[in-house]
Amino acid sequence: MIENVISELYATLFYESINYQITTIDNGKILLTLDIKEKGNARLSIGGFYDNEYNLAFTLKYDHYNLWNKRYHASIFALINQYPGVQAQIERSLIADNSLSISSELECYLDHKLLFDKSRHFGEMYYNHFKANFVSINKILGRHTIATASAYAERFVLKPDANTFKTNSDFGKERERNVGFCLTLKKNSLDDNIYPEHGVKWNIEAKFVADAKTKISPYEQSDSVVKHLKYIKISANYEHPFTIQRWRTTMIPMANFGLSTDDIANGDKFYTGGYKYSIRYSQSPFIGMRINHLCNNNYVSTGFEVRQNIWKMINVVAKANAMASFSLYNDIIEGKINYKSIGYGGGLLVKTPFGPLSAVVGNDTYVRQGYFYFSFGFNLQYIR
Numbered sequence: 365m366i367e368n369v370i371s372e373l374y375a376t377l378f379y380e381s382i383n384y385q386i387t388t389i390d391n392g393k394i395l396l397t398l399d400i401k402e403k404g405n406a407r408l409s410i411g412g413f414y415d416n417e418y419n420l421a422f423t424l425k426y427d428h429y430n431l432w433n434k435r436y437h438a439s440i441f442a443l444i445n446q447y448p449g450v451q452a453q454i455e456r457s458l459i460a461d462n463s464l465s466i467s468s469e470l471e472c473y474l475d476h477k478l479l480f481d482k483s484r485h486f487g488e489m490y491y492n493h494f495k496a497n498f499v500s501i502n503k504i505l506g507r508h509t510i511a512t513a514s515a516y517a518e519r520f521v522l523k524p525d526a527n528t529f530k531t532n533s534d535f536g537k538e539r540e541r542n543v544g545f546c547l548t549l550k551k552n553s554l555d556d557n558i559y560p561e562h563g564v565k566w567n568i569e570a571k572f573v574a575d576a577k578t579k580i581s582p583y584e585q586s587d588s589v590v591k592h593l594k595y596i597k598i599s600a601n602y603e604h605p606f607t608i609q610r611w612r613t614t615m616i617p618m619a620n621f622g623l624s625t626d627d628i629a630n631g632d633k634f635y636t637g638g639y640k641y642s643i644r645y646s647q648s649p650f651i652g653m654r655i656n657h658l659c660n661n662n663y664v665s666t667g668f669e670v671r672q673n674i675w676k677m678i679n680v681v682a683k684a685n686a687m688a689s690f691s692l693y694n695d696i697i698e699g700k701i702n703y704k705s706i707g708y709g710g711g712l713l714v715k716t717p718f719g720p721l722s723a724v725v726g727n728d729t730y731v732r733q734g735y736f737y738f739s740f741g742f743n744l745q746y747i748r
Contacts, residue, residue: 366384366396370382370384372507378402378403378429379400379401379402379403380401380402380403381399381400381401382398382399382400382401383398383399383400384396384397384398384399385397385399405428405429405430405431406426406427406428406429407426407427407428407429408424408425408426409423409424409425409426409427410422410423410424411423411424411425411719411741411742411743412719412741412742413719413739413740413741413742413743414738414739414740414741415641415642415737415738415739415740415743416736416737416738416739417638417642417654417655417737418445418446418447418642419445419446420445421443421444421445421743422443422444422445423441423442423443423444423742423743424441424442424444425439425440425441425442426439426440426441427439431454435456435457435458436454436455436456436457437454437455437456437457438452438453438454438455439452439453440452440453443473447473447474447475447476448473448474449471449472449473449474449644450471450472451469451470451471451472452469452470452471453467453468453469453470454467454468454469455467455502462504463503463504464501464502464503464504465501465502466499466500466501466502467497467500467502468496468497468498468499468500469495469496469497469500470494470495470496470497471493471494471495472492472493472494472495473492473493473644474490474491474492474493475491475492475493475644475656476488476489476490476491476525476656477489477491477522477635477656477659488524488525489522489523489524489525490521490522490523490524490525491520491521491522491631492519492520492521492522492523493518493519493520493631494518494519494520495516495517495518495519496516496517496518497514497515497516497546498514498515498516498517499514499515500512500513500514501513501514507553508551508552508553509549509550509551510549510550510551511547511548511549512546512547512548512549513545513546513547514545514546514548515544515545515546516543516544516545516546517541517542517543518541518542518543519539519540519541519542520538520539520540520542520629520630520631520632521537521538521539521540521631522537522538522540522630522631523537523538524537537580537581538578538579538580538581538630538631539578539579540576540577540578540579540629540630540631540632541576541577542573542575542576542577542629542632543573543574543575544571544572544573544574544575545571545572545574546569546570546571546572547569547570548567548568548569548570549567549568550566550567550568551564551565551566551567552564552565553565554605558641558720559614559671559679559713559715559720560603560605560614560616561605561606561607561614562605562606562607563604563605564602564603564604565601565602565603565604566600566601566602566603567600567601568598568599568600569598569599569600570596570597570598571596571597571598571632572596573593573594573595573596573597573628573632574594575592575593575594576592576593576594576595576628576629576632577590577591577592578590578591578592578593578629578630593626593627593628593629594626595624595625595626595627595628596624596625597622597623597624597625597628597632598622598623598624599620599621599622599623599634600619600620600621600622601618601619601620601648602618602619602620603616603617603618604616604617604618611672612672612673613670613671613672613673614670614671614672614673615668615669615670615671616668616669616670616671617666617667617668618666618667618668618669618685619664619665619666619667620648620649620663620664620665620666621663621664621665622634622648622660622662622663622664623662623693623696624661624662624693625693627661628661630659632646633646633659633660633661634646634648634659634660634661634662634663635647635648635655635656635658635659635660636648636649636650636653636656636657636658636659636660636663636665636687636689637649637650637653637654637655637656637657637658638650638653638654638655638656638657638737639651639722639724639726639737639739641720641722641737641739641743642655642737642739642743643655648663648665650665650685650687650705650707650728651667651683651684651685651707651708651709651724651726651728651737652685652705652706652707652708652709652726652727652728652731652734652735653705653707653726653728653731653733653735654735657731658689658703660689660690661689661690661691661692661693662689662690662691662692662693662695662696663687663688663689663690664687664688664696665685665686665687665688666685666686667683667684667685667686668683668684668685669681669682669683670682670683671713677714677715677716678712678713678714679712679713679714680710680711680712680713681710681711681712681713681722681724682709682710683708683709683710683724683726684706684707684708685706685707685708686704686705686706686707687704687705687706687707688701688703688704689701689702689703689704690702703730704730705728705729705730705731706728706729707726707727707728707729708726708727708728709724709725709726709727709737710724710725710726711723711724711725711737712724716740718740718741718742719740719741719742719743720739720740720741720742721739721740722737722738722739722740723736723737723738724736724737724738725737
């Protein structure tokens with residue numbers, strides 16, 4: 365029981381070391397002695413990684429606890445590569461046990477969206493995302509579970525890359541500005557974010573978009589089209605690993621879905637594809653396809669992964685997933701599938717002193733192109 369409590373204290377990241385000693389004193393009484401060393405208020409984490417989708421990247425994360433007074437915590441995260449990003453947050457606890465807090469957050473990322481007609485790549489869009497959570501109320505509901513309500517504004521810019529477009533197209537520069545309200549509920553009790561053996565991780569997010577103003581400047585045309593949209597967008601993901609220790613085999617069932625009440629802004633749609641270690645904002649992994657290969661208004665997917673430890677830090681992994689995409693949410697009830705796919709793949713996962721290494725190959729039944737995923741190093745963006 366003591367060791368379980370100490371493990372949870374380590375998970376708060378406030379402590380450098382926690383040691384204990386149990387001794388028997390007079391009259392058979394038990395004396396528990398704790399030797400605790402706290403970390404400093406300021407912490408800097410540095411990471412570096414490479415993957416074959418975003419190339420070489422470096423990450424920096426700076427946390428400052430007890431800023432101004434013991435109730436404030438500020439953090440900033442930076443991703444440095446050809447598609448950089450930054451996230452800054454300040455949080456204040458409202459009650460003594462830190463279970464209720466208020467925060468504000470800014471984040472901005474650059475990315476790219478690949479445009480495909482099944483396996484035919486006909487272009488690429490530069491993607492700029494900026495989001496501000498003006499006021500967020502955060503409530504810890506129990507062990508590893510937190511609920512957040514926030515008022516937000518975000519901006520997307522999608523711009524076609526003329527060097528990659530291989531055909532005349534109606535795709536053009538698109539600016540989107542959304543304002544609304546967001547509710548999230550999430551739990552993460554995984555024992556390890558990279559190679560979990562037990563625990564559960566799930567996340568539910570509901571966005572109520574009061575006004576999505578979209579301005580589209582068609583390709584090689586001067587006239588612009590302005591649209592105003594209102595919609596509700598709900599997304600969820602779930603994974604629950606369990607391990608058979610005797611065989612050193614870990615199995616991970618997982619599921620994802622995204623629903624929207626109407627047509628939604630292109631920058632806010634659900635992008636699917638890629639292996640789980642390299643995905644970014646508003647992306648859902650799907651083995652067998654490249655990152656952002658498919659763009660969905662509504663989708664549902666399920667998968668199952670098996671990880672077998674064969675020798676010390678070397679693991680063999682096999683994964684299969686299935687997905688169905690729908691144009692409108694009513695199509696889900698009526699069974700009108702826009703497209704569907706089954707993806708499958710496998711490879712190696714290796715723990716190294718310089719970070720996890722993954723080398724996985726996959727294919728699927730819709731695109732039928734096949735793809736190789738490779739990543740190596742500490743991707744703090746993924747594990748934060």
